[in-house]
Amino acid sequence: MNNPLQFDVDTLTRYLAVHVPGLQGPVTIEKFAGGQSNPTFLLTTPGGRYVLRRQPPGTLLKSAHAVDREFRVLAALRETPVPVARALHLCEDRDVIGSLFYVMSYEDGETFWDPALPELSVERRGAYYDALIETMAALHDVDVEAVGLSDYGRASHYFARQIDLWTAQYRAAQTDDLDAMEKLIAWLPAHCPAESGKPTLVHGDFRIDNFIFERGVPRVRAVLDWELSTLGNPLADLAYFCMCLRLPRQGHIAGLAGLERAALGVPGEDAIVAQYCRLRGIDAIENWNFYLAFSFFRLASIAQGVKKRALGGNASNDKARQVGEMAGPLAQMGVELI
Structure with missing residues (x-):
């Protein structure tokens, strides 16, 4: 095949007809525009629509593209207040399409790519942000033991381990010498706050385009993209979300830098943090700049991984090289912040 992301539709259809109850061909397949890390496809059949997420082909970084972990967390969260798609089948047989993949339900709704929410009136935007923060708080309140995820990650020393992990991922994907990354790699371990509070499930990529909302209603229908989820410190999600709002307007991930949020009807960072703390019964957050700096460091490492895959011809999106060039500015x- 000329395109390494293609696969044999007939082989996949025969496999799914056996393993996904109610799914019968013919199947038409359309790739979603998103999904930098794990290519994602819409499957349309006579009986309904489904979503398939697969690992990309080629040599993969260790622990990256863990679609099996995504499937597990979706299945575990199904009966919780956290809205997710239904996990239908995990295929670990790489002979079917060339890599691991899973199938989940298709959740119809609205997805917003710009945190300024230009599709909505000023008066409506705040309610959508409220829904996002309420969903975040609900996620962090999930009893991981009750849903069978107590072994989903090593909960202790979360940030220290994450710094080591993303440093290693960056080194494995490094193509240039980035002075800012070297400064963060040196500073972050030396300023890691003492861990306190109970570890929670952490989403790992909590930004507005990873949510499907009910059409016309400020209510989350499904949280998407659980590849980076693990057990750890919930402040990682909160800081990551606020970090995304600090990003410049231009770029693969749009931010709100330079915009007057009050005029937009979008809450400021202080209001977002205050709402989260209120919902979870937290008095205050110390060392806030550490959590933000870590978020930029981790996103820079992810961008570097995308760049490496683009140079190797294994990236899942035509804009992968543009994403990869964000590593330096993000760092x-x-x-x-430090």
Whole structure:
């Protein structure tokens, strides 16, 4: 095949007809525009629509593209207040389409790519942010033992381990010498706050385009993209969400830098943090800049991984090289916080 992301539709259809109850061909397949890390496809059949997420082909970084973990967390959260798609089948037989994949339900709704929410009136935007923060708080309140996820990750020393992990991922994907990344790699371990509070389930990529909302209603229908989820410190999700709002307007991931949020009807960072703390019964958050700096560092490492895959011809999106070039600027934004 000329395109390494293609696969044999007939082989996949025969497999799914056996393993996904109610799914019968013919199947038409359309790739979603998103899904930098794990290519994602819409499957349309006579009986309904489904979503398939697969690992990309080629050599993969260790622990990356863990679609099996995504499937597990979706299945575990099905009976909780956290809205997710239904996990239908995990295929670990790489002979079917060339890599691991899973199938989940298709959740119809609205997805917003711009945190400024230009599709909505100023008066409506705040309610959508409220729904996001309420969903975050609900996620962090999930009893991981009750849903069978107590072994989903090593909960202790979360940030220390994450710094080691993303440093290793960055080194494995490194193509250039980025002075800002070297500064963060040196500073973050030396300033890691003492862990306190009960570890929770952490989403790992909590930004507005990873949510499907009910059409016309400020209510989350499904939380998407659980590849980076694990057990750890819930402040990682909160800081990551606020970090995304600090990003510049131009770029693969749009931010709100330079915009007057009050005029937009979008809450400021202080209001978002205050709402989260209120919902979870937290008095205050110390060392906030550490959590933000870590978020920029981790996103820079992810961007570097995308760049490496693009150079190797294994990226899942035509804009992968543009994403990869964000590594340096993201690291510099992290340095400015320290």
